[in-house]
Structure formats: C-alpha cells, structure tokens
Amino acid sequence: MDSVTLQDAPAPLPAPIADARPSTRSHHGDDVEDRYEWFRAKEDAAVVAHLEAENAYTAERTAHLEGLRGRIFDEIKGRTQETDLSVPTRRGQWWYYGRTVEGEQYGIQCRAPISSPDDWTPPVLAPDVEVPGEQVLLDGNVEAEGHEFFSLGSFEVTADGSRLLYGVDVAGDERYTVRVRDLVTGEQLPDEIPGTFAGATFSPDGRFIVYTTVDDAWRPDTVWLHELGTSVADDVTLFHEPDERYWVGAGFTRSDRYLMIEAGSSITSEQLIVDATDLRAQPRVIWPRTEGVEYDATHAIVDGEDVLYIVHNDGALDFEMVRVTASDPTGERTVVIPHRPGQRLLGMSAFRDWGVVAYRREGLARIGMLDYRTGGVSEIGFDEPLYAAGPGGNPEWAPPVLRIGYVSFVTPSTVYDFDVATRELLLRKRQPVLGGYDAEDYAQARVWAPAQDGSSIPISLVWKRSFGDAGEQPRPLHLYGYGSYEHSIEPGFSVARLSELDRGVVFAVAHVRGGGEMGRQWYENGKLLRKRNTFTDFVDCGRYLVDEGYTTPDRMVAEGGSAGGLLMGAVTNLAPELFAGVLAVVPFVDALTTILDPSLPLTVIEWDEWGDPLHNAEVYAYMKSYSPYENVRTDTPYPRILAVTSLNDTRVLYVEPAKWVARLREVGADALLKCEMVAGHGGVSGRYNAWKERAFELAWLLDVLGLADD
Template sequence: MSTETIPALLKPPNAPKKDFQHTEHNVVRNDPYYWMRDRENPDLIAYLAEENKYTETITREQKSLRKTLFEEILSRIQEDDISVPIEHKGYWYYRKTVEGKAYGLYCRKKGSMKSTEEVLLDINDLAQNHDYFNLGAFSISHDQNKLAYSIDTSGREIYKLYVKDLTSKQLLHDQIDEIIGNVTWSKDDQFLFYIKMDETLRPHQLYRHKMDSNPKEDQLVYEESDPKFRVDFGESRSEDFLFLYSESSLTTEIRFLSSSTPLASFQIFSPRHTGHEYRVEHQGSRWLILTNDSNNMDGSHNHDAQNFKLMEAPLDHFQSQYWKELIPHRKSVELSSVEGFEKHFIIFEREEGLEHIRVFDLENSLDYRIPMPEPVFSVWNLSNPNNASRKFIFGYMSLISPTSYYEWDLESKTLNLLKEVEIIGYNKEQYHSERIWAPAKDGTQIPLSIVYKKDLTRSQTHPLFLYGYGAYGINLDPYFSSARISLMDRGVIYVISHVRGGGEMGRHWYEDGKFLNKRNTFTDFIDSAEHLISEGYTSAEKLAISGGSAGGLLIGACINMRPDLFMSAIADVPFVDVVTTMMDESIPLTTNEWEEWGNPQDQTFFDYMLSYSPYDNVIAQNYPNLLVTSGLYDPRVQYWEPTKWVARLRDTKTDNNTLLLKTNMTAGHAGASGRYGRIEETAFSQAWLLSLWGLE
C-alpha cells in the first residue's frame, strides 16, 4: 500500500492531551500523555482499541500476504517433534510437540526410550480458557515422584505454584500464589523454596514451604532490603548445595546451605562489596569460583579482572583468603560460566565475539576447546544431570544451521550430532553467511553477522533488515530463524549489529555501552547502517531496522538522530520513556535498572539520559515508516511507554509515512504465548515490511 494513499483512507487516531509537567533539576518537561498510565481508564482502553483498529485497516491489503507468510513459516516446522531425551535417575525426560497443538507436552519413559510414555504435563490442557499462558517452573523432586510447576496466565510474570503427585496424577494441596517462576526442592523432598516479589515486582523474599502444610505457615528465610538488589535461588549441579543469590547489576552476594539440612542457616560465601561479581559451583571436595575481584593480600578489593578469572577453594575453607587461581584473567577472553563434574569441568568462554566451550579433563590433565563445525556460531549449555558422565551435551546453531544438539565424548574426543531440528524444505547450501566489521566513529570495529540467499547479486543494492539490541551485557549471538527464510527467499539481506552495550566482545563491550557511554550503542548502530550502505549491501531507501525492549530504545534513539538513514523501523515493546521511568521507583524494575542506565536523581545521569530518551527527543521532522508493538500487561516495559511515544510522534512528525501501534490486549513482554500466535505476529511484521519494499 502506498503511504501517500493512507490519509485518504483513514485519519490516524488523535490522542487527547492533558496538561502535565515533570520538574527535575530545574528542568521542566511537558508530558501531555502522562494520563495514559491508568490501565483502568476507559478512555485509555478506547484509544488503544482505536489504534489497533487503525493498524488493522491500514494493513488490510496485506492480509493475503500475511496468510501466505503464516503458511510458509508453519510449513517449515516439523509439528510432530521430540526434544533430545535426557536420562536422569532411571527416567528419560523429553518434551514433544503435536501437530495442531499450540503448546508442548512434557513426558518421560522409565528405563529406556522403548518403555511406555508417561505424560507429566500437557500444556495445551492447562492453557485452555486462557488468552495467555506461560509455564515457569518445571521441577521434578529428587525421588522422581512429584512435579512442582508454576504458571502465568496474565503476562505479568506473576506465577502460581502447583505440585502434582506423579503416581496418583493428582494435584496436592501445596498451591502458592504470586511467586516468581522458579522453585527448588530440598534433597529430602520435604521442602520447597520459592521467591516472592514486592509491589514493584522485585524478587525480594525467599520462603520455605513444608510439603503438605498450609502455605500461610511458610517460613520467611531471607528478605533483601536494598532496592537495587533482587533475589534468586537454585541448587548446584551436584544437588548437594542450595544457593541464595542477592544480586544487583554490579554486585553479587551468595549464601549457601547443604541441601540435606534445609532447616539450617545459610552461610555467606563472600560478603557483598560494590562492584564484586562472582559465581560459585560445587565440584567434589572443592568450590569453583568465577570472580572479577583481584582479592588482594591486604584484604582490599578492586575489580580489575573485568573478564573474570577462575578460582578454587576447599569446601570447608570457602573464605576469599583461601581462594587459589586456576585460570587467570585475560583481556581478550571472558569467562562466562563453569560446570563441575566428577572428573572434569566445563568453561564457557568468549573471544572475538564468539562463545567457546573449553574442557578441563582432570583425569588426563588436559584442557582444550571443543571444535565446532562452522567458523561463526552460537553454543549454549543444556541439562547434563549425570555428574559422573564423560559426555557433554550442548546446543548449537548458526545463521544458516538450524538448532542442533551435540554430544562431546571426552574419551574418544569426538563430536556426535544427536539431533538437528528439521526445517522442512530448507537447504542451507542455498544460503551464505559472513561476518564483517564496521568502523565506528571512534575507531572501534563493530562486528556484523550477515546472511542472505547465495544467488543474490551483489552488483546492486537490496532490501536489508538490520537488527540490534545492545544492553545488559546480553550476547546477541548469530542465531537461526526458520521465519527469516521467507525474507531471504524474497531477496532480503538479514544483518545483526553487535553494538556496544551487549557482551559479545567481552565485559568492556558492555561497559562501553552503558551509563554515560550509552550513546555509543546508538552511534554504533548508525555507523553499522552507513557501512552496509557504503559497502553496497543496501541503500537508505531499502534499509529496515528492528529491535525490542532495550533494543526498542536503540530504534527510537536512532530514528530521532538519523531519520534519513532508514526506510522503515519496527520497535517491539520499546523502552522509550527513559527519564520518567527511571525517576519513578514505584514502577517494576526501576530500582534494579539504576545500575544499567544510571539514577536520574543524580543530575549528571539525568542530563545524559535526557539527551537520548526517545520520547523526550521527538521533534518536528520526517520519520521513517514505523511499526510499534506493545503488551497491555507487560511488567518490564509498561504499555504506556510505546503508547505515549506513538501519540507524540503522531502529533509532531512532519511526514505522511506509516505510523502504527499494535497492542496485544491480553499479553505481556513476550507477546503471544502459543506457537501459532507467535507465527501470526511474525507474519504480520514481515508482511508490513515486504509491502513497503514492494515485495510479495
């Protein structure tokens, strides 16, 4: 649909303005859409409905293309499928999907995969009569006879806990409301540990529940009083220890307890001091500790081991003065995680933008990296519950290789493919992936991961989809998407820009894109786009950009800074009202986020955040075509942020390009919950982009 015809078809919604001003640090900010924060306001609901209707009307001519894309994406999926079975304590556990069903089934077989199947949980049954459904915890008791699971039916990420007797198939009376997703059993299966949230949805309390008792009598074990810290809980791989985590974005404090004595008091592994981050794993008679602390002999602390180092300590002498170095800090290699087994341990480490798996074989005094089948890839840890196993299972994918599950044999040093997810009709030999580097204005080289159809002629520019995130030190590694094939088969080039603020190049990459360096994230993305244009991949008239959540902030900032550089943009659940949100401690997650963005109560941070906050920097200029998505019950990015942003853009921008707001009225941050609903959302966005490119 031509953008010039839109005004003739339908007038865009016009959001009412109501006088409201913020005054901070002697700066007055007008916020005429502040009234939208009331989810119960019928005027707000009516406005969102009007925006949704407008979006549907504007995209009406794309319905046929949406249907085609939906069918294409669905046709590539092997709907009847099964995950790699994992053996644990006499059972083989797996998840399967069934044609026509939106959710998976969790199953097991006793003794071998030839035994009779036992369905532990059919999510399709649980999700009936719910517009939204998400499974949180799925935790089998140590004796394999009970299942603790939690569900969220609102999208607010507030879960209810249930316990199922796997012998009788009946639910027990142990039901607990309003917890976070995960739960942990004590070793004797007599107690469950779970976490409660405060009014801002900050996980802050650890409770202990005795099985077959009234949840109202559950014991509060720990409460975190510092609003910057959140609480988490889990157990060691060995199942011998329970860990209580108190964490902010910059600081860690871990308490531990023998899982065999769940009523005992927790011990602090290393007391919190600002800037010290660490992780602990149990292996036999020792602790393995990932730490960024230099652990000076005089008892002082600094955190110059930015990429972390690995230490060890005896089980009964865990204090930092007993820590001994196993792997030193390296400037070029970041240690991500450690997994301890009986006779070896596994390190995930990151170098030059790629995650690698290093094996430390204690029995044979060897250490080496597991070789991978491609030069650019993603790997991740999977469940390896057998502590004595000499085999290690991990996940693998690349831009052209579908999700695969490999097993590394420590004895034969061979890599065995257990399963590659079948993508029906897909031949990866028809596609090409590459990694290039884009120069940023300050000379930093930004990695770009690129994939496209091999028959693409590079003698001309092409439609290009550029994706980015760049926050929280999260690694946006090269990943496979079967939905992406529909774009590539129509001549679209797909690119991931690994901008600063993420963690792809090590901890410094994250530090260089947060706090008072946040603008590097945006300029890296802009420089990536300009490099792709200068290298002949695309042109500004054919360049689409996309990002979600903190990646939506990236999109909002970039189209304010360089609206001429992009043909279109998609911002999914975008964090765009940065200053207002970070000033409001009543909003979920705000206090946790101060160590990511800064606390605007400090004027230095206030001024800097105000310089890039997308909502505060909308001006009268032409903007690219823009599709914005939102979830009414999103606890991470409140629905009013994208809603206010779209309203201000409508009132201010000077062009006739498409501006659409699509709000899911029953979902949260992750959008639709069933697989068919997610495909519909993807098909909608793809159809919108392809129509703008003039592609069918």
Template sequence: MLLRRVGIAIPASSASASLLPRRRALLLLPLPLLPHTGPPISSRPPFSAFAMATPPVAKKVPRQLVQHGDVRVDNYYWLRDDSRSDPDVLTYLRDENHYTATVMSDVKKLEDEIYAEIRARIKEDDIEAPLRKGQYYYYKRTLAGKEYVQHCRRLVPTDAPVTIYDVMPTGPNAPREHIILDENVKAEGHDYYSIGAFKVSSNGKLVAYAEDTKGDEIYTVYVIDAESGKYVGQPLQGITSDIEWAGDDYLVYVTMDIILRPDKVWLHMLGSDQSNDICLYHEKDDMFSLGLQASESKQYLFVESGSKNTSFIFYLDVSKQNKELVVLTPRIYGIDTTASHCGNHFYIKRRSEEFYNSELIACPLDNVAETTVLLPHRESVKIQDFQLFENHIAVYERQNGLPKVTAYRLPATGEPIGQLQGGQEIDFVDPAYDVEPEQSQFDSSVIRFHYSSMRTPPSVFDYDMDSGVSVLKKIDTVLGGFDASNYVTERKWAAASDGTQIPMTILYRNDRVNLDGSDPMLLYGYGSYEVCIDPSFGRSRFSLVDRGFIYVIAHIRGGGEMGRKWYEDGKLLNKRNTFTDFIACAEHLIGNKYCSKEKLCINGRSAGGLLMGAVLNMRPDLFKAAVAGVPFVDALTTMLDPTIPLTTSEWEEWGDPRKEEYYYYMKSYSPVDNVKAQAYPNILVTAGLNDPRVMYSEPAKYVAKLRELKTDDNLLLFKCELGAGHFSKSGRFEKLREDAFTYAFILKALGMAPKASL
C-alpha cells in the same frame, strides 16, 4: 547451574527468569527456507485506499515534570494506568489496534501467506532429545496443530546397555511413554499460558511447576504426583519462576515486592500452608534482586543477591535437616560472583574491576576463604559460564566476539586442586554461531550443548570430554526443501565513530541477492545488559531472506559479545555509543553495497526498542522502515520513578537521573523526549498490556507524540496485545503471527507487497 542474569532465549526451566534483564529483547531468530510461490512482487508506494483511514489522535493533557530546575511537558502522561483498566486508555489502545488492522488490511493475504510459509517449515509432531535422570528419560513432545508442549518421560529399561552416549529405546517393546503434564490441557480457557519452571523431585515422584496465565510473569506454583497428576497440597501464589527442591519434602522459592523486585526467598514444607513458610532471606536494598539455582550435584542450593555491578551468594545444604542459608561470598561493591559445587569444593566465577572478564576459583567446603585460582583473568577472553560434572568442568567463554567451549578434567579425589591445564576445546564449523549449555548428567563424562548458526538448524550434541568425540543427538527438521548450502553467512566489521571495530553477522541467500546496493535489508540490534546477541537459527527470517533480503545482526556496544568492557562502553554515560555504533553499521553496509537507504529496514525489541527510538531521532534519513517491539522509549521518565517495576535495580544500567549528570545525559537520547518536527521513516510499534518489563504506556506515548510532531506521510502503526506481556502471545503458532505481521509491514513499507484487489 549458574545464576544467569542475562542471555537470549534462555528457557525459563533452566535459568532464573526473574533475574533476566527486564527490558531486554527476545531474539527471534531465522529458520529454514521455503521458496517464494506467492503473487508477483511489484514496486509501489506503501499506501492504498485501505490506508486512508484516519489515525487516532490521543487527547493532550499537559503535565509538567520538573527535575533539577528543568521543566518537561508530557501531554500524554495520562496514558499510564497502573491498573490497566481505565476506559479512556483501553479505548485509545483499541482504536490504535483498529487503525492498524485497517491500514494493514490490504496486505492481509500476504501476512497469511508468510504465516503459512513459516509454519510449513516446522515439523509439528516432534520430540526433543531425551535426557536420562535417575531411572527415567525426560523430554518434551509437540503435537501437530497444538500450541503447547507435553512434558513426558519413559522408564529406563533394567536391561538397557550402559553406554557413554545414552539412547532412549523406542518401538513396541520400549517402556510406555507417560505424559506428566500436557500444557495444551492446562492452557484451555486462557488467552495466555506459560510454564516458567518444571522441576522434578530427586526421587522422581513429584513435580513442581510455575504457571503464568496473564503474561505478567507473576507465577502460581503447583506440586503434582508425577504418575497420577494429582495435586499435592495447595498452590503457592504470587511468586517468581525461581523454584528448587530442597530434598523431596521441601521447596525453596522467591517472591517479589510491590515493584516486582525479587526480594525474599522462602522455605516451604509440602503439605503446609503458604502462610507458614519460613523466610530464609529478605533483601532490603532496592538495587538488588534475588535469584535461586541448584548445583549440578543437587547437593546445594545457591541464593544470589545481585545488582548490575555486585552480587554475593548464600548456600543451603540440601542434606541437612536444619535448612538455613550460609554466606559463601561476601557483599563487596564491584565484585560479582556465581557459584556451583562438585566434590569437596565450591567453584566460583568472580568478576571485579581488576578481573573484569572474570576468573574461575575454587574453595573447600569447610574453608570458603581459602581460594585457589583455576582459570586466571585474561584480557582477551571472557568467562561467561561453567558447567560441573563429577570429574570434569566445561567452561563457556568468549573470544573475539565468538563463543568457545573448553572441557577440563578435574583432579581426582584426594589430589590437590590447582590451575586447570590441558583443556580440550570443541571445534565449530560456522564463521559465526551460537552455543548454549544444555542440562547434562552430572555423573557422566558427556556434556550436552545446543548449537546453531544463521544457516544451521538448532542441534543438540553430546560431547565426550574424555575422548573428544561429539555425537549429534538431534537436529531440528526443517521442512519445505531447506538446503543450508543455498545460504551464505559472513562476519564483517564496521568502524564506529571513535574507531572501534563493531562486528556484524550477515545472512543472505546466494541466488537471490545482487550485492550491488539494490537488495533490501533488515538490520537487527540490541546493545544492553551485557546480553550477547549470537547468530542462532530462526525459522521466521527465511520468509524475508527467500524474498531477497539480507539479514544482519549488529553486535554493538552495551551487549557482551566482545567481553565486559564492551558492555561498560555502552552503558551509563557511555550509552550513546550503542546508538552511534548501530548507525555506523548501517552506514558501512550502505557504503559496501549491501543495501541502500531506500531499502534499509531496522528492528529491535525492548531495550533494542530504545535503540530504534534513539537512532530514528538521530538519523531518520538513514532508514526506510523501523519496527520497535515493546520499546523502552520513555527512559528518562521511567528511571525517575522508583515506584515503577525495575527502576531502582536498573540505575546501575542507565544511570540515576535524580543526579543531574545522568538526568541531562539520559534526556539527550531518551526517545520520547527527543521526538521532534521532522520526517520519519515508516514505523511499526508494538506493546503488551500486561508487560511488567516495559509498561504499555511507553510505546503508547511515543506513538502519540510522533503522530503530533512528525512532518511526513509515512506509516506509523501501533499494535498492542491486550492479553499478553513482554514476550507477546504464548502459543508457538500464535507467536508466528507476530512475525508474519511484522514482515508484511516491512514489505508494504518497501513497496514490495503484492497489489491488493481494491
């Protein structure tokens, strides 16, 4: 519905992947419990005979980087290879991978055990909650032992009863299941495979899907006949995953420029050659990127051109023969808008410096300048999203750091539109949780949403906005004897250095911890792009929690959990608040006996990897081990180079270091620039060779400089996936291997790994 630039784990099929912040974390959330049945745990140093391998030493080729009269010497700049084919670079990366495998070989059995635990919690043969669209139920199916999903549908029986809570019939008399697309078949012969969009035409006859076989997030789009699977026309090459149907004969899609900035939106007529496609709009300002979304009514497409502070919208009327873009909201610096459509009105969420938590307005289709406020701006409530139905609107908000969903009835046709009144708020039971909108039927009174918490498995609910009744459509089965009552979730607050209260969400098993400072802990943080790291459920974490770990998410500034100001207070010249908030959370947890310095491990990915690098430079004494996944650690050098993907569009996030004030501020925290001769904790760093968001060379340079300068003998490991991108491997079980490897490293660093036979 809305054009989303941010959000954790939004499926690419329902959100604009090209507009997700490029240097962001993929939050890997915990899943159910399996009792630990492996070898006895013993306390010992993290080293063994296996760990005595000699680490690679990157050659030093000094390069002077000069800006504002300041000279930085980068000895490892040579590791950056835009073609990713330089033999010296690839040799170095392979040497690092070999060293890491050698050092970790003594805990390979533990890694395999953890992997088996995580996988054993998964019901491998399963289907998601079907959604009725037109004359079909659509859903995805997973098969035992298979890495990827099948996209399926069944006909709605002609004699099916009409109910509010629609149920797909099954059994021998039910309509046959038809597999539209089997990703397992398509993935054969590819080390990496991902479908970023799967869009069914309005008549249900055709499907357009976007395919990435490298992990570089540059897609090829195919159109197939939904019944036969036969290709229709030629594929569209080199585009983003933003595609939408404009009627049954046209596709609208977005392409990128040389620095991978989505800059052009195109109209494609089925059966024609891509070279004949019509460019509907070209965004020439390199601070702005394009995104594409369809209204829930499917009558309009919306093209948003947005930077970090400003966005404006065009619309396209799908029903019109002349398919052209029309301005909906003007381009005004500091005003950010997203839109959808219902009936005779456009609905717009608008943010500005005055209304920083957004207001919700509506305007008639025939007079977009005539606006009516539906929900006014409130200082304590952030409007995050909304979802439209024929007669209702569901508003997703945040208050006191927690999501809330409120349903309102829209005025009947012909009634004047005005401020929304009498909304029905949906109740949630956990002290902290995650709620995300799911695709719903536009002509229904039922809103579908996804709910989970740190101890509540992913659940899909249908909520009737007229009666206020919720029906659980599906809850993920968690195998291995999982019992939510064995776990405790808490919400605590830590005082930052300036007195700001920082929320934290805590998970632990009530029969495995002492809460006397002796328990091991994994503390996760992100804190960028206004992303909300809500405490959703994640299978993998329980392999630590069931071993007595406490798992904590620090909801630090730079994220969006506490509203827009929370984000503003952790970006640009306020970025150091993100790091000091995280340190304050760690100190609070230690001071309140949740853990000790000797047992505290930390984890962050992407921009959260920058967080890891910054706090390790600032307070290396505070942590026992750190995992920095695909970390954005060479921030200053990257943001000085507009030829690198995403740099220009992110000057409003980090600052433009071509300006002296931002240069010296970024230099004060950029991890690579602040590595120094001091003792560091045990560190694992990961990268993806094809990563378009954080170039593999950033973590590679970071590790090389750490090896050169650090004064300790603690572990420093670097693992680069040579056939993947920002989000690691693509298969659902392959991804679990990364979790198992990470947890084996943490247990090894803490001396909690079973002793290996030497």
C-alpha cells in the same frame, strides 16, 4: 468499480489523536510538560479505548497485507515439523522430553523409563512411533483451556521421579502459581503457591519447594521454603534482600550438596550457601558483597574435598576463575583460569569428574572441558565461522557425556552429546526444516564497520546465495540491534527469517557496544554515561552498509525489542533519513520517565545500567538528551514506524510505546501501534499465535522494503 459501491464503502479510519492532558514533571530545576502521561492509568476506560482505537487503525492500515501475512504464516508452518519430539534428557531412572502435536498451541511434557543404569544413549523418538512406558507429565494445551494466555515459569520433577511442580501464568504478568502433582497416583496435591517468580525448585530429597516472590516493583526480593503438605502461611523466609538495587534467586548445585542463594545487581553480586540436608540453617556468605565485584560459585568435589570454583571480576575485567574450599571460601584462592584480556569468562558448570567452562573469544561463544587435576581447558571446536555453542540440559552429576546445544545462522538448532573420554561429538538431533531446506543455499559472514571514535563494530550477515553475494549490489536489508545488559546477539537460526531471505532480503545484526559480544569493556563502553555509543554504533553500521553497497536507505529497515526498542527510538531521532522503516517491539522509548520513578517495576535495579537520574543531575541531563520520547524531532520526516507492545507487560509498560506513537503522530510521522490486550513482555503465547504475530511484523517489514507483492 461502480458508484454505488463507492458510496457504500466505509470511510477510512482516521489516525487516533489522543487527548492532550498536560502534566508537569520537575527534576533538577527542569520542568517538562508531558501531554500523554495519563496513558499510564491502565484501568481508565479512556486509555483502553485509545489502545483499541490504535489497534483498529493499525488493522485497517495493514489490511492490504492480509494475503502476504497468510502466505508467511503458511511458510513458517510449512517449514516446521509440527508433530515432533525433543531429544530426551536423562535424570534418575527416566528420560525426559517434550512433544509438540500438529494443531496444538503448547508443548506436552513426557518421560519414559531408562533401560538400564548404563543407558546414556537417548532413545531416538519418532512422532508416529509409540514410546514404551511413556508417561505424559503435563499437557500445556489442557492446562491452557479457558485462558487466552498461558506460560510455564517452573517445571521440575523430584530426583526420585515421584512428584512434579509447575508454575503457571495465565495473564502475561510473569507471576506464577506453583502447583504440585503426584506422578504415581496422578493426584493433584493441595500445595498451591500463588504469586511466585519463575524458577521454583524441589529440594534434593523432595520434601521442600524453594521459591522466590517479588515486591511491589516486581523485584524478586525474597527466597522461601515450603514444606510439602503444610500451609503456605507457614512457609519460612530463607533470605530477604531489602536493598532495592538487588534481585535474588536460588537453586541447588548439581551435586545436590548445597542450596545457593544469590543476590545481585547489574554490577555487584553476593552468594550464600546452605547445606541441602539442613535448609533451615542460617545461610553462609561465600564472599561478602563489594561494590562493583561480581562472582558466581559452583560446587565440585576434588580429591575428596568439597570445593567451590568461583568466576569473578575482582581486579579482572574479563573475569578469572579461582578455587577455594567450601568450608572456608574467603581463605586461600588458587587461580585456575587467569584473567586473559579479550577473552570473557562467562561461567563454569561442575560435574563429578570434570568441569565445563563457557567463555567468549573473538565475538563467539565457546566451551571447553576443565581437568580438575591439571586446571587445563581443552576447547571443543566447530567448523563454521559464525556459530553459538553452549552446554544444554545436563541435570546428572556423573554422566559420561556432555549435552551441547549448537546453532548458526544457516545451521538449525542442533543437539550433540560430547563423549568426554573419546572427545567425539555425537549428533543427537538437528531441528528439521521441511520444504527442502539446504544450508548450502545460504551464506553467512562477518564484516566490521568503523565507528565515529575509531572502534570497529562487528556486523553479522546472512543471505540467500541465489540472489548473489551480499555487497555485490544494493539489496533490501533488515538490520537488527540490541546493545544493553551485556547481552550478546548470537548467530541463531530462524525458520521465520527464511521468508525474508527467500525474497532477497539480507539480514544483518549490528553487535553494538552495550552488548557483550566483544568482552566486558564492550559492555562498559555502552552503558551509563557512555550509552550514546550504542546508538551511534548502530547508525555507523547502517551507514557502512550503505557506503559499501550492501543496501540503500530506502531499502533498509531497522528492528529492535525492549532495550533494543530504545535503540530503535534513539536512532530514529539521530538518523531518520537512514531507514525506510523501524520495527520497535515492546520498546523502552520513554526511558527517562520510567527510570525517574522508583515505584515502577525494576526501576531501582536499572540504575546500575542507565544511571540514577532521580538523584544525579548529570545523569538526568544525559538521559534526557537521548530518551526517544523526549527527543521527537519537528524538523525532519520520519521513516515508517511500527511499535508492538502488550498490555500486561511488566518489564516495559505499554504506556511507553503508546506515548511515543502519539508524540510521533503530532509531527506527522507514519507511526502504527499494535497492542496485544492479553499478553506480556514476550508477546502472545502459543506457537501458532506467535507465528501469526511474526508474520504480521514481517509482512509490514516487506511492505516497507517494497517486497509485499511477491
């Protein structure tokens, strides 16, 4: 390169160094100086300028990966059948399905008429074949025109198929405007309800819309009834929950007999029931709320009697299921499925002639058919050692088949219809993966890592066979974790992940405590004052994978998002030497500051998960001992860090990763921040945008692993 070019080249951007504007936080006799809390002023021009400077710096630091990002995006795109259709689901006189079209960001919702009342075999749809009688109900690409962000939070058609409601968010803050369309005339009706939460629904007769709204802390707190054709100002409050620890939701039973209203916290629930023919009637409580008791009721008709099947944990850690009469739900209970320690009963779906039970055993999600007469449950079996299966879209009350979704690390998303009479699994569709994908080229396995306290932590692994078996020699490894809210990380398939596996990376999931993979006690042992188990479990999994020869610290990257981002921040402080890089997506890394402030979105609800540090000095001290922002170290080098966030995220505010990165930079860490300026908790909208975002993250990850020059 000649001297003129060198002289004319722009100087590298310096890492953004934010102004220190100290403020003091005082609780329980503890004064904490916070130099970056001023980032919280979202409308402050200086905050926006700082975030834009972070984005510019990240763009420059990753500019050398542009080619790799493009290749990964092309790989994702090339493996995806861009013009495709979902498997139709029957409701009433129509088959409902979705279309995707090459070049379009968003899906198109369609329907076609059934051929006869006995037609339960969904039509096999092909992208290039016209569907007789097809109607386009909603084209997301049309609705998104003129908006940088677009998301649907509600989508439902009346039982008679005459009207559509849909909820739209164009900011990313998960506040949706519900609109109604006449599907006979195509006319947009004047009914428009702003500021709703996701999940609005029609009443069975199509006269009403039931929806929820949130309070200032973004807590769904009120259930409303809107009569079509009337002013929103006249909407009726069906239920309001004043307790800030509880959220609310509502929906109709599959039988269309009742509206169910639920109020729930992380540890307690209460349901109320309203006759669907008299929605303005006073709701009846099914079981009065009892602190620490969770339950979920569903309606069925057995021998001509209205009954409720209730899955609950009253004296049953892993839950049991009972049956009660709908007219007297607090009366006599008949135990249908007793408590079985180690088998976590998840829920029950009622149909006219049978029920479907979901549960977890040995770390896997399973489903079984419930015989109403005998109470017996017959499990639907699958062959793979690792998989996830559960009921799919089943809106009809009396179908002869059950729609099931199935997936594994190596088997793409699959749709089955289970013929209840013959017990035959009918394959309806498997997600096409283009480019010659063969599941036999990949392998999956589960191993168990010893934890510090003697527990065994399951680790799921998937890899490409041509590089040899995992564990034969140290390989680049991508370790993922979550570990909160009893949420289980299932063995799911990912097209984007193939770009890692095909470059020799082993992908692993550490099923740490705080998740739900191994039953309710697994969750209990990773929350509140046992939360540190989540973090030490992940570290123990990483060390096991090193000790057993799967990888080495300089060839391992960790990833987690949201509460899993808290996990990333915590393990980065606990064992920075164990990882070459850490990818933290919308990370909850300033947890103590957030949970101390009840005015912030969802804080009070979160006290059942993390504890209440505002009023409890022990909880305060415990959270302060692990909250990542509070515990950035000065005595050790950190791995490379990429934090990804969104300006309009209402669940984990952008301020948390922004503060964390600023603090990490103080101690010399190589930390990057990427902030989407128009997006929410789930990141950018639109499938091509999402692919580009994932390509950006994977290119950075591969660079850390030394695989960028592929």
